[in-house]
Amino acid sequence: MKSFKAFLIDQDADRKVSAGFRTLTEDQLDKGDVLIRVAYSSINYKDALAATGKGRIIRRFPCVGGIDMAGVVERSAAPRFKPGDKVIATSYDIGVAHHGGYSEYALVPGGWVLPLPEGLDMREAMALGTAGFTAALGVQRMEDNGLKPENGAIIVNGATGGVGSLAIDMLAGRGYEVVALTGKADQVDWLKSIGAARVMLRSELNLADIKPMDKGLWAGAIDNLGGDVLAWIISTMKPWGTIASIGLAASTDLKTTVMPFILRGASLLGIDSGYAPAAIRERVWARLASDLRPRHLDMLTREVAFDALPQEFDRYIAGQAHGRVVVRIAS
Structure with missing residues (x-):
């Protein structure tokens, strides 16, 4: 069975949170209909709170962090998607109660997945993210x-x-x-x-x-x-x-x-972005690719490699981050 790298957040018996890279296999992922080979994720304040334990964000331990992901469908039991499709998945329980986007592979329910909006590439979609x-x-x-x-x-x-x-x-x-x-x-x-x-x-x-x-x-x-x-x-x-x-x-x-x-x-x-219905999500993402597309998205965005992810969280907690940070998951 294929193994891959993931950033796992856990908690010990004293409720102390720890996080770091682990090697996982597909059978350790949560249940889902769509297996995604993740290309990019992003960092949100919520992700920093979860990874550092500064906020009671994670609802189930252990959990792979990352509430956003963009990637390519590897396998799908959801009729809407087929292998090779470029997709995004954000929020719902991702990264807080269901293994998230800080992983080279993710398995998620089909209802949480959207086609990559026309007019955006995967990196741009994660520069936007949640x-x-x-x-x-x-x-x-x-x-x-x-x-x-x-x-x-x-x-x-x-x-x-x-x-x-x-x-x-x-x-x-x-x-x-x-x-x-x-x-x-x-x-x-x-x-x-x-x-x-x-x-x-x-x-x-x-x-x-x-x-x-x-x-x-x-x-x-x-x-x-x-x-x-x-x-x-x-x-x-x-x-x-x-x-x-x-x-x-x-x-x-x-x-x-x-x-x-x-x-x-x-x-x-x-404004509840966590559980907004799929129809609203598609409408908003269509606008993000058109009339609401930020004019300075590149200037607002900084990219980091997957290995550099842990060093970024303290900057968010300290209020030193600005704009958006995209995490390049694929090598």
């Missing part, structure tokens, strides 16, 4: 809720992260005026280079005194932080403004009032 899909899903939901470029400025927080930076590029490419909110003063020029019309620093905000309803500033918002920053954004939404709630990097708490929702008609949209 982060790009999540950002695009947020834009899609906001536009379905009435957001248009003429409505006014859009604020994006967590702006240097994968979701934030891709959202800035997508929105600017669609003609929106984008304001990037970041805690990293040294990244102002970089944020402007990918499409931000203006950059605000979090240190400029008075989060100790958030009014129930402040001056309306934003027609829309992409929120990756939660907590007090989201509360401030809610208080400063324009009438009929819409917010995509995507992340909780700052806090899971939200202290606000119903006033902006009732008196201004603001909307807070929850």
Whole structure:
């Protein structure tokens, strides 16, 4: 039986998480309909939390990490796919409760697999990955809720992260005026280079005194932080403004009032990229290959070899990463 390399995350009796490369065989993979020879994966903040044990992300040990994968079908019991097809698979239980994309081979249920979108190659698809899909899903939901470029400025927080930076590029490419909110003063020029019309620093905000309803500033918002920053954004939404709630990097708490929702008609949209239905996934991925394709994807992306994967996670945990990191799995 063929053996291959995988990055396995495990936990000992004291619940201490460890991770490293292991040699596996196909019979050690989880059940699935489609065997994929993985070409590329990517690194998301969730992957770093899982691999370092800094977050309770893994729901079953041991588990091969990596919530994204792109590769070529080796064998398929799913009627939609045949050997040689180029495919992608992201989120669901991949990399958290089902062996994931940090492996030279992956076996996944057919319902979790999509054809590689026309107009993207496998590396580009992983430069987008879950982060790009999540950002695009947020834009899609906001536009379905009435957001248009003429409505006014859009604020994006967590702006240097994968979701934030891709959202800035997508929105600017669609003609929106984008304001990037970041805690990293040294990244102002970089944020402007990918499409931000203006950059605000979090240190400029008075989060100790958030009014129930402040001056309306934003027609829309992409929120990756939660907590007090989201509360401030809610208080400063324009009438009929819409917010995509995507992340909780700052806090899971939200202290606000119903006033902006009732008196201004603001909307807070929850963005669940993990278990979005297949029809929505295909619609969003089609847009990622067309009108939502980031204009600066190459500039936003850095590639690392599979062997270099472990060294990258601490940079994410320390908040030192920006843009996207693609992992080249195939030799």
